[in-house]
Amino acid sequence: MSTSHFLAEILEQPAVLSRLLTEGAAHARRAAEQIRQFMPEWVLVAARGSSDNAARYAQYLLGAHHRLGVGLALPSLVSLYGAPPRLGRALVIGISQSGQSPDIVGVVAAAAGQSALTLALTNDPDSPLARAAAYVLPLLAGEEKAVAATKTYSAELYTLAMLSAVLHQDAARVAADWTALERVPIAIQQVLESAAPSVLSAARAFAGAGKVVVIGRGFNYSTAFEIALKIKETSYLIAEPYSVADLLHGPVAMIDENFLAVVIAPSGPTLGEMITITEVLQHRGARVLSISDSADLLRRSHFGVDLPADLPEWLSPIAAVVAGQLFANALCGVLGRDPDRPRGLSKVTLTR
Amino acid sequence: MSTSHFLAEILEQPAVLSRLLTEGAAHARRAAEQIRQFMPEWVLVAARGSSDNAARYAQYLLGAHHRLGVGLALPSLVSLYGAPPRLGRALVIGISQSGQSPDIVGVVAAAAGQSALTLALTNDPDSPLARAAAYVLPLLAGEEKAVAATKTYSAELYTLAMLSAVLHQDAARVAADWTALERVPIAIQQVLESAAPSVLSAARAFAGAGKVVVIGRGFNYSTAFEIALKIKETSYLIAEPYSVADLLHGPVAMIDENFLAVVIAPSGPTLGEMITITEVLQHRGARVLSISDSADLLRRSHFGVDLPADLPEWLSPIAAVVAGQLFANALCGVLGRDPDRPRGLSKVTLTR
Numbered sequence: 001m002s003t004s005h006f007l008a009e010i011l012e013q014p015a016v017l018s019r020l021l022t023e024g025a026a027h028a029r030r031a032a033e034q035i036r037q038f039m040p041e042w043v044l045v046a047a048r049g050s051s052d053n054a055a056r057y058a059q060y061l062l063g064a065h066h067r068l069g070v071g072l073a074l075p076s077l078v079s080l081y082g083a084p085p086r087l088g089r090a091l092v093i094g095i096s097q098s099g100q101s102p103d104i105v106g107v108v109a110a111a112a113g114q115s116a117l118t119l120a121l122t123n124d125p126d127s128p129l130a131r132a133a134a135y136v137l138p139l140l141a142g143e144e145k146a147v148a149a150t151k152t153y154s155a156e157l158y159t160l161a162m163l164s165a166v167l168h169q170d171a172a173r174v175a176a177d178w179t180a181l182e183r184v185p186i187a188i189q190q191v192l193e194s195a196a197p198s199v200l201s202a203a204r205a206f207a208g209a210g211k212v213v214v215i216g217r218g219f220n221y222s223t224a225f226e227i228a229l230k231i232k233e234t235s236y237l238i239a240e241p242y243s244v245a246d247l248l249h250g251p252v253a254m255i256d257e258n259f260l261a262v263v264i265a266p267s268g269p270t271l272g273e274m275i276t277i278t279e280v281l282q283h284r285g286a287r288v289l290s291i292s293d294s295a296d297l298l299r300r301s302h303f304g305v306d307l308p309a310d311l312p313e314w315l316s317p318i319a320a321v322v323a324g325q326l327f328a329n330a331l332c333g334v335l336g337r338d339p340d341r342p343r344g345l346s347k348v349t350l351t352r
Numbered sequence: 353m354s355t356s357h358f359l360a361e362i363l364e365q366p367a368v369l370s371r372l373l374t375e376g377a378a379h380a381r382r383a384a385e386q387i388r389q390f391m392p393e394w395v396l397v398a399a400r401g402s403s404d405n406a407a408r409y410a411q412y413l414l415g416a417h418h419r420l421g422v423g424l425a426l427p428s429l430v431s432l433y434g435a436p437p438r439l440g441r442a443l444v445i446g447i448s449q450s451g452q453s454p455d456i457v458g459v460v461a462a463a464a465g466q467s468a469l470t471l472a473l474t475n476d477p478d479s480p481l482a483r484a485a486a487y488v489l490p491l492l493a494g495e496e497k498a499v500a501a502t503k504t505y506s507a508e509l510y511t512l513a514m515l516s517a518v519l520h521q522d523a524a525r526v527a528a529d530w531t532a533l534e535r536v537p538i539a540i541q542q543v544l545e546s547a548a549p550s551v552l553s554a555a556r557a558f559a560g561a562g563k564v565v566v567i568g569r570g571f572n573y574s575t576a577f578e579i580a581l582k583i584k585e586t587s588y589l590i591a592e593p594y595s596v597a598d599l600l601h602g603p604v605a606m607i608d609e610n611f612l613a614v615v616i617a618p619s620g621p622t623l624g625e626m627i628t629i630t631e632v633l634q635h636r637g638a639r640v641l642s643i644s645d646s647a648d649l650l651r652r653s654h655f656g657v658d659l660p661a662d663l664p665e666w667l668s669p670i671a672a673v674v675a676g677q678l679f680a681n682a683l684c685g686v687l688g689r690d691p692d693r694p695r696g697l698s699k700v701t702l703t704r
Contacts (some may be wrong), residue, residue, distance in 0.1 A: 024683025049601030249401030
């Protein structure tokens, strides 16, 4: 059996990100300079699908590291209701692999027509989105052939992380963050080399039952959404993302022994809660696949993927999502699905 | 069998909202005056669970009617990362039935400590949330005994709608919006009187299969989230909310004949897309329960609940959610669940 585009692009990620760190640095510095001059009151991010999950990462990253309030755009306010918000003091970021989706372009164009500072993250620097924005951060990921995004998602996160690093005023902080960024491709390589047995065991044990919840918090709230989306769009299993708080405010009632819980738990301020929620989920009968650098949590879990311990929490989403991509791929293998041809999907979705 | 608190509180909603319109009007006018003076650059709403779905309604309402950009707060930036965003030019609204959740109080307290304008929507005007905010809009819904929120959710939406009405500068617009608001309790009464046969048929036909997607767009994106949450927390069935765009960007791949799709489709700019997505879902084998005033869509659907046609789209979420509450209640009846005692939940969830 030949390797799918989906798996080939998952495996390509260390090389893609290594190239991006070198070739994208100047773009990131130029955009950071503009943001420092503009001094936005707040940030609005317009995105759909996987890119919307990258937007969730931007919310925590720009919030925790730069005290910026970040909202997710409602494109239909422009496209259906003809009522773009007042964006004069906002930084408006459009994120789209293809740069084609008219609703995302519409938000950025509306912002550019006011006095907002506009930025596009896209894999196609000649796309309508790139043309609508004042500044472009190209993803430089090469063509993505699989419908389900993998390398462009990690490139979006990495681009945001590079932007955050060079946005700091303090040169020592910039240097420290950049050094941490340099470790990411190696960390992904480690996940690629070590995760296969665990995700395959979990997929074999679980493909029949088919109800998955993915739990993440803080920086990895985005990862929970992206892993759930990968599972849904390639294996067609039901998979729902939650933060710990969201789960406890209602949906926990549905959890029983028919569920697999994927728990994303790097070291940091979220780890204690992730261990507690793992106990709650196991008490209700769910099985757990943890993605963590905590030996304690990995030992308590039915299945576990090691996260490299030397990656700081703010960069852990870029490595953790790879474990989820491999799990989605393993589910496809066990279920006999072709991950390159999800039924009912095409690569560019032109929502309005 | 005695009536559950859950059903009793669903049935109470016309009376609760009629009282709120009279007794809450002065509070809404006072808050609107403050907002007009403050002239916020943007709005941040902090909420969890059902109240977070009311926040989604606020995003569309304040966006479409007042051109305000509205973001949803990430309470963990305050509680876990100690990094509240800069909120000096923001209107910050905390929404919580109990007013107790420390993470929501934390966001409003952090905003009040800057120069933000703060507002609390809560059913307990003596709660920590009410004390943290400069202005309080009391929900005046009476004690809610069921764990799953119903009358406090519709009271939150109605309070936001009242605030939006009196926030307009134009007196004729205020009067027109207020006249529309006066129709809401009657519209809910009509749904309560007409929905039972359809939701019971749908529940009987569907309780065994147990995979539900709830589709809404624009103002009713919030309704999709709230109906899905009601189903999850009372009947324990899997239920996922989507906008049309989100569904087409991936999750549509999982839809098959094991799904029930609840489609919320009032007349307005979203109706055409809702009819199209209904065809897509039916083509993939899903059965459809529509909540709509479109005779065409109701005729095409397997099950349908009539929405009163004289309610404008911006107020339709307050009537549409009642149909979903009744559907959740019917599912509980068919499945033999006690909707007053969801396993693993308590009325006040103190997330941090």
